[in-house]
Amino acid sequence: MYFDKERFKEEFIQKLQSMQGMSLEEASVNDQYLALGATIRDYISRKWIQTKRQYQEKNDKQIYYFSMEFLLGKLLDMNLINMGIREECRAALQELGIDLSLLIEAEPDAGLGNGGLGRLAACLLDSMAAMHLPGHGCGIRYKYGLFEQKIVDHHQVELPDNWLKDGYVWEYRRPEKSVEVRFWGRVTQIVQPDKWLFIHEDYEPVLAVPYDIPMVGYHNNTVNTLRLWSAEPAQLDFDLSSFNRGDYIRAVEYRHSVERISKILYPDDTHYEGRLLRLKQQYFFVSAGLQSILSDYKRKNRLWQGLPDKISVHINDTHPALAIPELMRLLMDEEGLGWDEAWTITTSTVSYTNHTTLPEALERWPVDMVKSLLPRIYMIICEIHERLCYTIWEQTKNWDLLREISIIADGEIHMARLAVTGSYSVNGVAQLHTDILRKNIFAGFHSWQPYKFNNKTNGITHRRWLIKSNPLLAKLITDTIDGSWIKYPWDLIQLLRYTDDEEVQQRFCEIKRRNKEALAKFIKNKYQIAVSTDSIFDVHVKRIHAYKRQILNVLHIMHLYNQLKENPDWDIVPRTFIFGGKAAPGYYIAKQTIKLINVLAEIINHDNSIQGKLKVVFLENYSVSLAELVVPAADVSEQISTASKEASGTGNMKFMMNGAVTIGTMDGANIDIKNAVGDSDIVIFGLTAQQVFDYYAFGGYNAWDIYHNDSRIKRVLDELINGFFPNEKEEFRPLYNDLLPNNDEYFVLKDFSGYSEAQRIVDNKFRNKQGWCSMALANIAHSGIFSSDRMASEYSVGIWKIKPHIITG
Numbered sequence: 001m002y003f004d005k006e007r008f009k010e011e012f013i014q015k016l017q018s019m020q021g022m023s024l025e026e027a028s029v030n031d032q033y034l035a036l037g038a039t040i041r042d043y044i045s046r047k048w049i050q051t052k053r054q055y056q057e058k059n060d061k062q063i064y065y066f067s068m069e070f071l072l073g074k075l076l077d078m079n080l081i082n083m084g085i086r087e088e089c090r091a092a093l094q095e096l097g098i099d100l101s102l103l104i105e106a107e108p109d110a111g112l113g114n115g116g117l118g119r120l121a122a123c124l125l126d127s128m129a130a131m132h133l134p135g136h137g138c139g140i141r142y143k144y145g146l147f148e149q150k151i152v153d154h155h156q157v158e159l160p161d162n163w164l165k166d167g168y169v170w171e172y173r174r175p176e177k178s179v180e181v182r183f184w185g186r187v188t189q190i191v192q193p194d195k196w197l198f199i200h201e202d203y204e205p206v207l208a209v210p211y212d213i214p215m216v217g218y219h220n221n222t223v224n225t226l227r228l229w230s231a232e233p234a235q236l237d238f239d240l241s242s243f244n245r246g247d248y249i250r251a252v253e254y255r256h257s258v259e260r261i262s263k264i265l266y267p268d269d270t271h272y273e274g275r276l277l278r279l280k281q282q283y284f285f286v287s288a289g290l291q292s293i294l295s296d297y298k299r300k301n302r303l304w305q306g307l308p309d310k311i312s313v314h315i316n317d318t319h320p321a322l323a324i325p326e327l328m329r330l331l332m333d334e335e336g337l338g339w340d341e342a343w344t345i346t347t348s349t350v351s352y353t354n355h356t357t358l359p360e361a362l363e364r365w366p367v368d369m370v371k372s373l374l375p376r377i378y379m380i381i382c383e384i385h386e387r388l389c390y391t392i393w394e395q396t397k398n399w400d401l402l403r404e405i406s407i408i409a410d411g412e413i414h415m416a417r418l419a420v421t422g423s424y425s426v427n428g429v430a431q432l433h434t435d436i437l438r439k440n441i442f443a444g445f446h447s448w449q450p451y452k453f454n455n456k457t458n459g460i461t462h463r464r465w466l467i468k469s470n471p472l473l474a475k476l477i478t479d480t481i482d483g484s485w486i487k488y489p490w491d492l493i494q495l496l497r498y499t500d501d502e503e504v505q506q507r508f509c510e511i512k513r514r515n516k517e518a519l520a521k522f523i524k525n526k527y528q529i530a531v532s533t534d535s536i537f538d539v540h541v542k543r544i545h546a547y548k549r550q551i552l553n554v555l556h557i558m559h560l561y562n563q564l565k566e567n568p569d570w571d572i573v574p575r576t577f578i579f580g581g582k583a584a585p586g587y588y589i590a591k592q593t594i595k596l597i598n599v600l601a602e603i604i605n606h607d608n609s610i611q612g613k614l615k616v617v618f619l620e621n622y623s624v625s626l627a628e629l630v631v632p633a634a635d636v637s638e639q640i641s642t643a644s645k646e647a648s649g650t651g652n653m654k655f656m657m658n659g660a661v662t663i664g665t666m667d668g669a670n671i672d673i674k675n676a677v678g679d680s681d682i683v684i685f686g687l688t689a690q691q692v693f694d695y696y697a698f699g700g701y702n703a704w705d706i707y708h709n710d711s712r713i714k715r716v717l718d719e720l721i722n723g724f725f726p727n728e729k730e731e732f733r734p735l736y737n738d739l740l741p742n743n744d745e746y747f748v749l750k751d752f753s754g755y756s757e758a759q760r761i762v763d764n765k766f767r768n769k770q771g772w773c774s775m776a777l778a779n780i781a782h783s784g785i786f787s788s789d790r791m792a793s794e795y796s797v798g799i800w801k802i803k804p805h806i807i808t809g
């Protein structure tokens with residue numbers, strides 16, 4: 001973009017005056033941030049308007065990515081990079097005596113997601129805009145995003161994330177595009193000569209108000225739209241009889257019940273609870289999103305049959321699966337289509353990504369809840385269910401298959417089965433995960449409609465996770481292989497020629513050291529813990545969950561500590577173990593794990609007898625912004641989930657792209673990473689998914705056997721409950737119980753010795769500086785295929801059938 005420095009400075013000062021009523025001298029950093037955001041927003045909105053106009057004129061296919069979560073992080077710096085004006089802006093602000101990096105810091109993280117699933121949605125939007133793809137997001141504008149985590153007395157404490165308190169510069173409220181969403185009430189059928197009519201009465205209306213956020217493409221003219229819906233009371237001029245005319249208290253209660261819908265993001269990751277409010281959230285944004293898409297379609301097109309050629313609706317996990325019956329409802333009840341026609345259109349429009357096979361994460365809604373909250377939707381789900389059962393029975397006469405695919409069973413609605421039935425494409429997010437979908441949880445559907453199933457391995461945007469977060473490394477890469485990798489990330493493979501180049505190695509080491517220094521400084525300032533940049537930075541950051549096995553890492557640290565206590569001269573490479581991650585507020589074992597890490601950290605960090613060979617740090621409030629600080633500083637990436645449990649992982653990709661070496665299990669995308677880098681540039685250990693399945697099937701593993709046969713394991717487990725943690729004698733018994741009396745569901749003890757051996761290999765490899773550097777560089781070289789640009793293009797070609805649309809300036 002052409003950038004006029006003097007004009008920019010004027011516009012910036014003008015914004016300070018008009019928006020904050022401030023002169024430059026009076027303005028706080030936050031005021032300056034808001035004014036800069038507003039200035040940049042104007043530049044963006046010119047391109048945004050052009051993009052919308054050109055999509056409209058050409059009328060080509062658009063895709064809408066429906067997701068309950070968008071974990072965007074900060075946008076200012078990314079927008080400046082994408083617009084190609086960051087350094088110009090920095091220089092201009094400097095002339096005004098302003099440090100751009102402070103303004104960038106002042107932005108609140110948009111934390112409208114729990115973890116990987118929400119971040120994936122954000123990376124995909126970034127890639128679609130960069131690749132000229134007409135793709136947009138649809139979600140909920142939560143007033144409170146994921147809670148802020150504080151550690152108090154070693155415990156996790158949750159604070160509300162009031163991210164909107166100073167206003168949000170990137171959003172545009174569009175009240176004129178509001179739509180109504182209806183809950184409760186009853187449906188009556190009216191028989192007409194040629195069809196049935198369904199009348200929904202006595203419902204509670206909710207106004208869905210969209211807020212649009214521009215998604216800026218990298219060095220192009222594309223600006224796509226993320227539309228987030230906020231719930232507001234509908235004008236109370238509707239039939240007041242159901243509210244007792246003039247009943248003020250009821251009116252206030254109504255307002256509250258409506259505003260609750262978009263008030264808060266549920267903090268549970270890969271865990272489902274059948275809460276009414278959550279179901280309301282799901283229907284709320286799905287209905288609002290579809291209504292706005294269809295009314296837009298109607299303005300440009302005449303025949304509903306053409307919908308699948310103009311619109312793709314993609315559902316990110318089953319959270320938006322009500323899009324299927326809702327699209328049926330809109331086509332039939334509002335637009336007058338018959339069932340068969342509407343079903344053909346729906347099942348050619350909706351596609352579905354599965355994100356987990358964990359049973360506790362699979363959504364099942366009680367029939368009674370759906371029936372009363374969404375009476376018409378319930379009728380449609382019943383019809384889908386009955387027609388599915390009928391078809392399967394007619395074709396196969398197979399009772400077992402029928403039971404396996406039944407959408408309604410035992411008083412519950414199985415959302416994954418609804419999603420598969422109503423979608424033309426079902427994909428997993430890494431090779432192993434897609435195999436498991438085909439062979440296990442959707443085996444029945446797969447035997448019946450194998451063509452629906454496909455794999456789309458996850459990706460991450462290299463613009464945020466390399467160019468923005470690790471500018472020094474980005475520069476080294478460009479200096480070495482030129483800058484084509486920025487547009488074509490798979491060109492990173494050219495780095496392979498330099499993995500043994502001494503100068504490149506030296507520069508890489510120096511950059512890694514500087515990134516480690518930045519993190520060390522942050523740790524020192526925040527926690528008064530001194531960590532050496534000569535130590536291995538061994539990083540384990542992600543949601544805290546039993547299947548991700550932070551506990552395996554912790555037990556191994558306890559084991560290392562025990563050995564060092566016995567032999568203080570033991571020659572190990574000093575290690576800094578860095579943890580971070582939030583536990584769902586109601587997830588007791590995960591919170592105990594956080595406490596254990598913090599208690600252990602205090603003991604180890606204060607024990608001078610081990611000569612600083614071990615340090616343990618727990619970083620509070622893991623978020624996108626914290627990830628951007630930690631990932632570039634990592635030497636080792638911990639990806640140690642129980643095989644078969646992690647659908648893909650994306651943290652693993654961020655680390656590899658920043659030159660960390662993975663220590664991991666054969667799970668999720670770790671396998672794809674191993675296939676890319678080869679066996680010698682990754683450290684793999686542990687049970688395979690097949691072995692895990694076999695153990696579950698035949699009950700062949702007894703945790704006590706390992707406890708009795710491995711003295712290292714016996715010792716660390718005993719330490720959980722024998723007073724080794726002096727003030728916490730009974731505190732960690734629940735962790736102990738899960739590992740022993742409850743027989744170690746996640747194979748922590750079974751994998752301990754493999755993990756310990758893998759860590760010894762890491763220690764050994766790190767001693768050879770050149771060897772290590774060459775491994776790190778090989779990881780970067782092979783990380784291009786894990787860019788979400790590759791992912792976006794695979795979805796576009798393989799699922800959505802959309803083409804790039806170049807926006808002209």
Ligand SMILES: *Cc1c(COP(=O)(O)O)cnc(C)c1O
Binds near residue numbers: 114541542624627649
């Ligand atoms: C990438 C990312 C995740 C996902 O990490 P995994 O290791 O794949 O679970 C979670 N949270 C944040 C903030 C992230 O940036």
